Amino acid sequence: MQVWKDYIEQHKDRFLNELLDLLRIPSVSADSKYKEDVAKCAEAVKEHLLLAGCDIAEVCPTAGHPIVYGEKITDPSLPTVLVYGHYDVQPADPLELWTSGPFEPEIRDGKIYARGACDDKGQMFMHIKALEVMAKTGTLACNIKVMIEGEEEVGSSNLEQFLKDNKDRLKADVVLVSDTSMISMEHPSIETGLRGLAYMEVEVTGPNRDLHSGVYGGGVLNPINELCRMIASLHDENRHITVAGFYDKVAELSAAERQAINEAPFSQEDFNKDLGITQEAGEKGYTTLERTGIRPTLDVNGIWGGYTGEGAKTVLPSKAFAKISMRLVPNQVSTEISDLFAKHFTNIAAPGVQVKVTSHHGGEPVVTPTDSKAYQAAARAIETTFGKEPIPTRGGGSIPIIALFESILGLKTVLLGFGLDNDNIHSPNEKYDVFNYFKGIETIPYFHKYFAE
Ligand code: BES
Ligand code: MN
Numbered sequence: 001m002q003v004w005k006d007y008i009e010q011h012k013d014r015f016l017n018e019l020l021d022l023l024r025i026p027s028v029s030a031d032s033k034y035k036e037d038v039a040k041c042a043e044a045v046k047e048h049l050l051l052a053g054c055d056i057a058e059v060c061p062t063a064g065h066p067i068v069y070g071e072k073i074t075d076p077s078l079p080t081v082l083v084y085g086h087y088d089v090q091p092a093d094p095l096e097l098w099t100s101g102p103f104e105p106e107i108r109d110g111k112i113y114a115r116g117a118c119d120d121k122g123q124m125f126m127h128i129k130a131l132e133v134m135a136k137t138g139t140l141a142c143n144i145k146v147m148i149e150g151e152e153e154v155g156s157s158n159l160e161q162f163l164k165d166n167k168d169r170l171k172a173d174v175v176l177v178s179d180t181s182m183i184s185m186e187h188p189s190i191e192t193g194l195r196g197l198a199y200m201e202v203e204v205t206g207p208n209r210d211l212h213s214g215v216y217g218g219g220v221l222n223p224i225n226e227l228c229r230m231i232a233s234l235h236d237e238n239r240h241i242t243v244a245g246f247y248d249k250v251a252e253l254s255a256a257e258r259q260a261i262n263e264a265p266f267s268q269e270d271f272n273k274d275l276g277i278t279q280e281a282g283e284k285g286y287t288t289l290e291r292t293g294i295r296p297t298l299d300v301n302g303i304w305g306g307y308t309g310e311g312a313k314t315v316l317p318s319k320a321f322a323k324i325s326m327r328l329v330p331n332q333v334s335t336e337i338s339d340l341f342a343k344h345f346t347n348i349a350a351p352g353v354q355v356k357v358t359s360h361h362g363g364e365p366v367v368t369p370t371d372s373k374a375y376q377a378a379a380r381a382i383e384t385t386f387g388k389e390p391i392p393t394r395g396g397g398s399i400p401i402i403a404l405f406e407s408i409l410g411l412k413t414v415l416l417g418f419g420l421d422n423d424n425i426h427s428p429n430e431k432y433d434v435f436n437y438f439k440g441i442e443t444i445p446y447f448h449k450y451f452a453e
């Protein structure tokens with residue numbers, strides 16, 4: 001629509017500068033040092049909602065970081081879209097690997113470099129700007145409710161209660177989220193699934209204190225040696241996961257569904273080159289797209305213990321630790337998988353060490369329908385602005401709250417993401433293409449228009 005194009009063109013510089021300002025706020029939810037910055041970011045988001053044309057916008061306190069809520073109700077008889085996103089970001093470390101400061105956004109080669117540029121400030125803000133475009137040009141086709149949280153990166157632990165407490169207020173016809181990726185700008189795609197998550201921490205204890213590794217070594221189990229042995233045993237030679245019962249509920253896809261997944265454009269060579277690896281690897285019998293989309297995984301995220309400082313210290317440590325996460329697929333249940341893991345990990349411990357297993361956050365996998373009105377509206381919107389029909393793909397990441405939208409609010413979600421897999425989310429030099437940012441702002445109004453039709 002020409003009025004949208006014109007409005008975006010006229011306000012292009014401001015739309016970009018406003019995002020850069022938002023990226024300057026270090027809203028790291030995991031680190032209490034940034035609590036005030038997180039709060040400041042919530043205020044900024046609220047102000048932007050009001051400026052964009054919301055009738056009401058407020059910062060809702062929670063037991064953790066606040067949730068920002070706003071709405072623009074044009075006519076109660078119109079369909080209502082609930083937009084979800086998050087304004088919190090991952091920690092920026094290791095800082096020395098960034099070319100420019102993580103909270104000093106810089107545009108290089110048409111890309112915005114900053115923590116949160118893609119995940120999710122850049123993508124979330126597209127919705128606020130799209131709302132402005134529609135509100136200021138008098139073209140709102142749907143009622144819009146916007147819920148932007150500040151705890152996605154730490155497990156959304158207070159959002160569940162917020163959904164339960166605000167069921168009425170959050171009544172809508174669909175949830176629209178931009179917090180996922182596309183294959184490429186040449187091959188637009190829509191993620192139709194997310195994996196679930198079970199995140200564990202393990203502690204292995206040997207002797208009651210750190211020991212001289214010469215005086216005692218050989219006579220006592222070393223908890224780091226033991227932890228490594230246990231972790232190594234969690235995959236077999238085919239890289240199947242050995243946790244007893246782990247695959248019991250895994251939904252196996254039909255040959256036709258698997259074929260469809262593998263028809264998506266994907267170059268193994270480019271994938272390897274981008275990551276600097278000489279050979280891909282993973283669960284036997286599956287392709288890379290299947291391994292990262294429809295198969296469950298188990299990965300060590302961190303492992304520590306003993307002496308890691310400068311030089312050498314001969315020590316036989318008392319304790320060893322690891323953080324281990326599992327990505328889940330339909331119909332695995334995160335609490336069940338956590339229990340299976342805890343049982344299994346305790347069982348494989350040698351007599352002579354003690355094992356403690358604790359569970360961090362979890363989340364359930366989701367599959368979103370492609371035959372719904374909402375998906376069709378999203379596909380049409382992309383076709384309109386990209387000139388190509390989007391390819392449905394199964395994403396490997398997790399957004400735990402999406403499953404709760406369905407179970408608590410009874411709402412299905414459309415994952416209309418504009419990121420790219422190599423946007424370095426959670427990594428140094430996170431980026432988001434200026435082109436993708438404006439493409440998103442241009443596409444979102446079409447979703448509202450088509451969804452209302
Ligand atoms: N936006 C991501 C999830 C994502 C990224 C989905 C790319 C699909 C494609 C989200 O912010 C995220 O990082 N989620 C975490 C889980 C959360 C509980 C910390 C994840 O996937 O590790
Ligand atoms: Mn995200």
Ligand code: MN
Pocket residue numbers: 090119153425426
């Ligand atoms: Mn994230």
